[in-house]
Amino acid sequence: MAQRAAAAAGEVHARGLGRVFTIRLSPNRSLKAALLRRELPRTRELWALRDVDLDVAPGEAFGIVGPNGSGKSTLLKLIAGIFAPSTGTLSVGGRVGSLIEIGAGFHPEFTGVENVYLNAAIYGLKRDYVDRHLEEIIAFAELESFADVPVRTYSSGMYMRLGFSVAMHVQPDVLLLDEVLAVGDEAFQQKCFGKIADFKREGGTIVFVSHDPGAVERLCDQAVLLDHGRSIERGPAGDVVRAYHQRLVHSSHESADGREGRVGGPCRVHEVRAVAGDGSVRERFTEGEPMALEVWLYAEDGLDEGRVTLGLRDSGGQALGSQTAESVRLAPGKLERLRLHFPGLPLREGRFYVDVALETADGDALLDHDDRALELSVFGQEPGGGGAIRLGGTWELPTGDGTGDG
Amino acid sequence: MAVNTAPRAVLPTLGWLPRYGELLRTLVRRELRARFKGSALGLFWSLIYPLAMMGVYTLVFSVLWKVTGNIPHYPLFVLSGLAVWGFFQAGIQLGTTSLVSNGDLITKVWFPRELVPASAVIAQTVTIFVMLAILIPTCLIVEPENARTVVLVVPIVAGLICLVLGLAWLFSVANVFYRDVEHLLAVGFLPWFFLTPVLYGLDQFSAASSHRWLILLMRYGNPVTPYVESVRAVVLQHVVPGAPLLLYVFLVGPLVGLLGLWTMQRFQDRIAIEL
Secondary structure, three states, X not given: OOEEEOOOOOOEXXXXXXXEEEEEOOOOOOHHHHHHHOOOOOEEEEEEEEEEEEEEOOOOEEEEEOOOOOOHHHHHHHHHOOOOOOEEEEEEOOOEEEEOOOOOOOOOOOEHHHHHHHHHHHOOOOHHHHHXXXXXXXXXXXXXXXXXXXXXXXXXXXXHHHHHHHHHHOOOOEEEEOHHHHOOOHHHHHHHHHHHHHHHHOOOEEEEEOOOHHHHHHHOOEEEEEEOOEEEEEEEHHHHHHHHHHHHHHHOOOOOOOOOOOOOOOEEXXXXXXXXXXXXXXXXXXXXXXXXXXXXXXXOOOEEEEEEEEEEEEOOOOEEEEEEEEEEEEOOOEXXXXXXXXXXXXXXXXXXXXXXXXXXXXXXXXXXXXXXXXXXXEEOOOOOOOOOEOOOOOOOOOOOOOOOOO | OOOOXXXXXXXXXXXXXXXXXXXXXXXXXXXXXXXXXXXXXXXXXXXXXXHHHHHHHHHHHXXXXXXXXXXXXXXXXXXXXXXXXXXHHHHHHHHHHHHHHOHHHHOOOOOOOOHXXXXXXXXXXXXXXXXXXXXXXXXXXXXXHHHHOHHHHHHHHHHHHHHHHHHHHHHHHHHHHOOOHHHHHHHHHHHHHHHOOOOOOHHHOOHHHHOHHHHHHHHHOOOOHHHHHHHHHHXXXXXXXXXXXXXXXXXXXXXXXXXXXXXXXXXXXXXXHHO
């Protein structure tokens, strides 16, 4: 029987933790349809997490790594209590502060201040506690002049700052973090990491989820590697991260499945990644940030001349643009990399998909393709500004005194 | 130490109330502000509408059509019905959509989900309180004898609030799984209104004696009818409702409330997934 049991403040324990989701195969959202067809939607069970054991001691920073769809977010959401476990036991001691996704626990229509009260109330804090700390919270988030504006007008950087500030001021025993920290300007990130370090020094527990093994290695003491919902490796963060790297390399030679290490013909697209200016692999970027899209290709017998096209679509599937590399040569039996560099990411806030296609030189045969090979989240820095594309360009303004040639 | 998820209860529980009372207050306060401060006239609007409808119904049924001959104080008769019906309809409609419209919150943090529809309903109680605050003094002036029975309105309205809470919980969960529930409900409320004795009294018809089963069905088959009739009885007609009606009023509301709460807690986990 799945349950949550008691634990001392700052501890997280899990035994045989599992979570199954029922996926509806036919997206049936209407009662009318259900009644007319007289059948319940067909469903399938999917284990997002299976038999995971965890022990996090108070004051420890614990990392969760693994490829997409390995169950990282599910595990975090279980610890946050958003879902209940299907099997096993989970005990989390004390107050859990969560910074899962941008604006966790914000209501878009509330103002910044209202959201602080709402968020604090969700954490079970009394109003007078917030009254006393309100100024401090707003000041830390650097949102003094936006405090009384509905947060739906905030940029995601502002969202994140407010979310972080609240989460740090509710005196959590366990702090759940995911990659939201990749958002925001450099200075604020430094401030965040300073605050997190303080939090850890004072005995707070951190659970951190990331695609970026480097970040986990820097921040965490212990870690777990998840794959297909199972825990593959547990132990000191450094060891786990090494195991993760090894798996990534191996999966390219074995016929692995899923996103990582796709099986194709003799020529295939192995992986698509996004790399930030500092070399870290991420899926969240700030508008205008320098970055590169990286495609890993594998050709069993090599490829003399191929064509690689990277396409970008918005979350609605609308194509935004593409770029083709001609004359791509691949050595036989080796993973090869090509990169498309952007000095400034030309996208505005939103979610985007990267498609990749590998063709023969004349474009006659499609050797491999991967739609939605990568999902990117881009965050704006300033509120306002519409459209998916960061237009760029420079302005030349009228002088205002009629001396222009107009 | 505190665990941030309540263990899954077999029976409905209000055990979360002390810890999340502050959250409930915050949500209600926010709901009130959104509902009544948004427009220039604020709360005034929620009053103007039933008063205007009272005028229209009186004009049509009493002055023009003259079918209300044996109902004394017809405008107050209508208004007492509208007070109950207005809260019933608005509370359920706002409660039903509340889970879906607060999906952002629900999928990202944990708190007892029942708070969301509850806050919509609780904020809406303001409308019935304001209506009663106008209705009761007026009725007392018109018929001072109402002073003897009017105090009974308190437990009756308490029962009504339980009923609306329960139905809001039930429908809001249904709406998470089937998104057209709110639309079906919106369509259903119009015939429901005419089947509820707001504009007429069930005992007023000549058919009342020849179709007794029909009147019984209309009275007890429609959960809001006993509340309309008993509020009207104690506020306007200085009559203590009969035992069957009182029993219904005090039992059905709380029972539906418990059923709604139980449903909510039963589906607690699946709500976040479906959203």
